[in-house]
Amino acid sequence: VAAMLVRLGGNFGAENWDETLRPALRDGQRDDGGWCKPGEKASDIETTYRVMRAFMLQKEKPKDVKKLRKFIESHRNKDGGYGSKPGDTSNMGGTYYAAIITKWLDAMEK
Numbered sequence: 001v002a003a004m005l006v007r008l009g010g011n012f013g014a015e016n017w018d019e020t021l022r023p024a025l026r027d028g029q030r031d032d033g034g035w036c037k038p039g040e041k042a043s044d045i046e047t048t049y050r051v052m053r054a055f056m057l058q059k060e061k062p063k064d065v066k067k068l069r070k071f072i073e074s075h076r077n078k079d080g081g082y083g084s085k086p087g088d089t090s091n092m093g094g095t096y097y098a099a100i101i102t103k104w105l106d107a108m109e110k
Contacts (some may be wrong), residue, residue, distance in 0.1 A: 021054070022058075025051055026063040029067070034068065035048045044085070045085075069102075077090045081095045
């Protein structure tokens with residue numbers, strides 16, 4: 001929702017980001033470095049992409065960048081592509097999510 005509001009030109013206010021969204025997004029990062037949909041136990045790359053989009057739009061880093069990079073790397077295949085889940089065949093969605101998240105992390109760390 002945060003990313004959607006910003007992309008549509010809206011503003012959810014700094015106080016909402018500082019008091020609500022940032023802590024919720026940071027605390028939602030799982031031990032494997034990714035994020036998951038409500039009610040799910042395993043992180044997924046699509047949800048991770050959406051959360052990272054919100055961080056990127058706010059020019060902020062997630063709590064644990066190192067774990068997030070490991071999560072992304074776990075989706076990488078020998079052919080250089082990425083699967084939607086670790087061990088899945090490389091596909092366009094998995095590769096896009098991995099590439100864009102990595103690009104955002106690289107930009108945040110400069």
